[in-house]
Amino acid sequence: MDSSSVSSRDLRRLPLEWTVGHAAAASAVPSRWVPATVPGAVQLDWARAEGWPEYWKADNFRAYGWMEDVWWTYRTRLPAITVPPDQRLLLQCGGVDYHYEVLLDGREIYAHEGMFSPFELDLTEQAKAGAILEIRIRPAPKVAADRADRAQARYSAKPAVAYEWDWHPRLIPLGIWEETKLVLAPAARMTDVAVTYELDVAARTAQARFSIATTPAAEGATWHWRVRRPDGPTIASGESVVVGQSAEAKPLLGGLELWWPHDQGAQPLYTIEFTLIDRTDRELDVHQQRIGFRRAKLVMHEGAWDEPSGFPKSRSNPPFTLEINGRAIFCRGTNWVPPEIFPGTITRATYVPLLERALRANMNLLRSWGGGIINKESFFDLCDELGLMVWQEFPLACNCYPDDARYLSVLDAESRAIIKRLRPHASLVMWSGGNELFNSWSGMTDQSWALRLLNRNCYDLDPATPFIPTSPLDGVGHGDYRFRGESGREVHQIFAGAAKTAYTEFGCPGPSSVEYLKRFIPEPELWPVRYGTAWETHHGLRAWTPQEESSWLCPETIAHYFGEPENLEALVAGGQWLQCEGYKVLFEEARRQKPRSSMALNWCYNEPWPSAANNSLINWPCEEKPAFHAVASACRAVMPSAKIPKFLWREGESFEAELWLFNDSPAALDTGVLEAFVVIGQQEHLALRWEVPASAANRHVRGPAMRFSLPLNTDADRFTVRLSYGGRLPGTTTYTMPLRHAAPAR
């Protein structure tokens, strides 16, 4: 059952009261039942019943460890109901996390492994009033022999992030996480719908294929289909009789308005309505869905067929330029991670402020990272509406998922459910097998059966949407994630020396604000920052690789530029300054390399719980960090930019930077003027005035280098370079850097 079909029906819903309890074995009965919120998570239900404090404060999450390893059972009692003869009593569930059985009066009626497959059970014949319905969830899947980290997830389709990541605590959610309801539904109804199309971009026509499957009771009914324009009028309709529990239509739809990412055009969403009608003209069942018409491809970038000079080609410089409706789109965006540890708590209201901010940050693509969940339907609905493109990964990350029949059968079912649910969405522009699978620590290759299976399923169910096996591929960059790394290499040099086809992960960490830190770090642990405190639990310290013990706070880097901070406020101010300026430099350099480079996606956008420090731009649940605004600035489609060689400058030094005008817009730009100022204290100096020539659509303009002698004997400890562009789309870009007075400090 396609969940968008489920959700569009106006069914009579019957109330269910759920309780939940746990036991040590499948055969044992829980000794205590507590009220359960559905959808939700067993952990939250239990904690609520026990009156526990917030899981996200200090190291409270540790209290939940045992919950991974017990058997949880949800229980409810069916209401007294007489099912009319032309109706059926259905249990409709969007998803249960993770491996579970459904029991009716103790008898198993359904079982499934995997949180992403919805299911529908017809209880009409079996359910007596007062029957006990249970959903019994097995302990979290683990490869027993492995250490307690992501490797334990390598035999399952459970998102690996919950097993611990460098910004996620070890806390594995379990429970009914998607909407689950008991309904009275028409006996004659649609059980599956499919809408696919092949788009002729130039002609603005789509050869569409609509099909339905029905229950046996719908045999002989009339199926009406209708396509409505975004503003209401019908552009095509038809009807046919349901024969053999199915019906199909292949209309050619003309005069279409195409769907575009928000920075390239409009987001017209057509409505498709399917109605089943019986012989007396009575409406039996209705399905409604929206559709945006667009064509997505991954193509080689300009010049890629010339590299290397020999052959083969196309893998060292893989096709990674996203083309929408035949137009190459530079993707400015970010990596999206689960916005909550417990996905059952996510609603449309969770997504709205996050996605609206992505739009405000001038981003056009979100990479929905393979370590996390597949988002709920409202995420994709919103992306369709907002014109935000989504790169969706399957739930594989940083592991070697095996060529094993049992695992592959789970992945097969889960991936099919995911593809069928998401394919109607115009915003879904590319699929990826998962995160960082072609690495020595994961050990997968193009021969891995899991990746061949995913390529197969995407080709079968959604062939027109590109598929890549993983990110990064050769020629694509992940990293770095530091402002200043080995041998003093700064963000300014990392990309300047690279030539990637796409930068699909890069990070620059920064601490959360003082006020925010105080909410979850106990007062005595706040200052000075120490190992073994909530600073560590909340990924300010010992978060990343063993070599990067100070991540993500990186106090030694802050001290390197600004000296040892005297207090928490100074530490945070320094760290946030670095994160802001680092992200500007990274985004802008990745953009400068267009058209070789085609994507700039930072790691990461959001976070699922409060971090002490992180590469994120938005603190959980939705609080903008200063870096959010820096990235919003660096992602404007049209903007002036300076290629700045380093961060720290000395009095008297000659500041030099190459000037650029970025244009990712689909419009050509007229001539304009770009003025470069250096601001020191109250003094503002015009360093260069550049008459920017006219530029073609979607083309940057490379300009002259500005040069300015930084003064001696100033009181200022910093200076700002301000670029002011006065063309048709005016804008200002600023960079603030420290100014060192003494002789070289190192």
Place this chain on the structure above:
Amino acid sequence: MDSSSVSSRDLRRLPLEWTVGHAAAASAVPSRWVPATVPGAVQLDWARAEGWPEYWKADNFRAYGWMEDVWWTYRTRLPAITVPPDQRLLLQCGGVDYHYEVLLDGREIYAHEGMFSPFELDLTEQAKAGAILEIRIRPAPKVAADRADRAQARYSAKPAVAYEWDWHPRLIPLGIWEETKLVLAPAARMTDVAVTYELDVAARTAQARFSIATTPAAEGATWHWRVRRPDGPTIASGESVVVGQSAEAKPLLGGLELWWPHDQGAQPLYTIEFTLIDRTDRELDVHQQRIGFRRAKLVMHEGAWDEPSGFPKSRSNPPFTLEINGRAIFCRGTNWVPPEIFPGTITRATYVPLLERALRANMNLLRSWGGGIINKESFFDLCDELGLMVWQEFPLACNCYPDDARYLSVLDAESRAIIKRLRPHASLVMWSGGNELFNSWSGMTDQSWALRLLNRNCYDLDPATPFIPTSPLDGVGHGDYRFRGESGREVHQIFAGAAKTAYTEFGCPGPSSVEYLKRFIPEPELWPVRYGTAWETHHGLRAWTPQEESSWLCPETIAHYFGEPENLEALVAGGQWLQCEGYKVLFEEARRQKPRSSMALNWCYNEPWPSAANNSLINWPCEEKPAFHAVASACRAVMPSAKIPKFLWREGESFEAELWLFNDSPAALDTGVLEAFVVIGQQEHLALRWEVPASAANRHVRGPAMRFSLPLNTDADRFTVRLSYGGRLPGTTTYTMPLRHAAPAR
């Protein structure tokens, strides 16, 4: 219908006499009918009727040009036959080349595009005695706008080679090319069979799955299945009733002897028998097929996970080491091309001498190249028996096959037919999408729908056999194809400076023998060699790229080493010497780089018509060139080898070469002695005696360098280095090089 199933039945065959004629349009009736040989080719039938000379002599092939563009019709009259009530009258056809309709008394009853799909038509109800059966073949598929070369094949599944290649004339075969017969078959019979298994190598058990589909008349019949050991006894059997036109069994087979390539072990072929039996115990239908149990994988070579130092990995050094039954196998082999221009003439007798010679040449793998046909069943039967592994490509080569629904539907049907036919063969160890598709002149990428479709079909129908999208992939080498190329680089330097994961194409051209040349080059054109003669038609000149006008004879290279030849005999002798020594150097260097390198496959093994010069080892139809013996020497599993830096030496020069003992065998080697001699005229000098240490199975041993001062003032114009290894598997390797007397000639 699985063709191996068809062929295993003992059906009553009815005689058919075919004629063939041509017309200018589909609607026109041929004005003349000539006798047709089935299987065969329309070109051969017509030429026979016209009394034309051999197509393969001189430039006679040009007379066939018009035959591409007309409509050919095969015609036969059905015999008078009364079909018994429990039987059916079937037309069974293994394949028609290329796009055709079948007509019965002028009415179309079947149509198909593609030569690789067999078909079966039940004529029982429709065929009256004396009815006219026709197979009407459309003109050869061509992209009309393209020039008359392989590009014309880029919209079809027709093998591209016939459109002209650097060793194949423009001559596009058409016709019924596979066995085609009218039979009386039981009404209750199997229509499809599938045998798959998952092998546990260590336990020598296979979890098998046997399934059949049947005609409706077989409903309720009993299906017996039986597995026999190669020596006869049954190891497993069972039976079940056919329900809903199908039956299935999933036996676990134990105590299996595994199938190995011939240099690694035995080739036990089990027999699987399926029998349908009715209620009176009468045998209705029988299917028999052989099966060899083996597991094939493509894995990363030793050390590949360490390169590059960063990530991603696994694409720059792709998994290209073929592992059979868990053992890494170094593949010594060659590229197989169609053994005839007209595939309809190929029989088992065509394959036998060619494949037996591959065995004698110590080869263990044939790459069945994507520009050519998929071979007939007997090819794979022989490879199963001989222990020759096959890498099979689909019919895509050097073109950009489009993301086009019509083309993809043809490729889908053809590839499914190919996979279903070949998958029972143990010898079939890897699939490839086609030849050289990731190049600027072909322009395909991992995003190409044709390649995603082929991955899908292979994964659906034969998941356990590896699939690659094309060859070469990054890290894999195709080329070079010259003894001496730009700036004087010789075969000795080409691979010595490379570090490929596999060398899957490399060539060294050589002329055919004088006696052979005389058979197809008219006497007046034989000498001196000139452009515009049969030397050019038969690919001795202007065969390859425009820059290589002298290919494949390369007379300037011959003259460079040996001076201007005085006659044809001297030219041929010089060219053959270069081919022999060139191939030794190339094969041995590719082998020396094991385990990074995992394959050494030269271009090419055979040829479809007589070449004046070619990279081939065997002249059409099956005559060994001297290079055949050189390659046989260089492909011995255990052999001494010298790494020789160049070809041409001068008197007084110090000859130096590193000594190696190659061991590709599954056995460890004891200590042995390797003696290196330099033979000049009648004089033999022992240059080095090396006590070779014991070596592990499948491991080469690198030895010391031999050094020898070439004498001054000798009469000899050449010298031979002879390596004599006296271990458990003794062997001798020789290399003969020219000795220059005068001062440096260049």
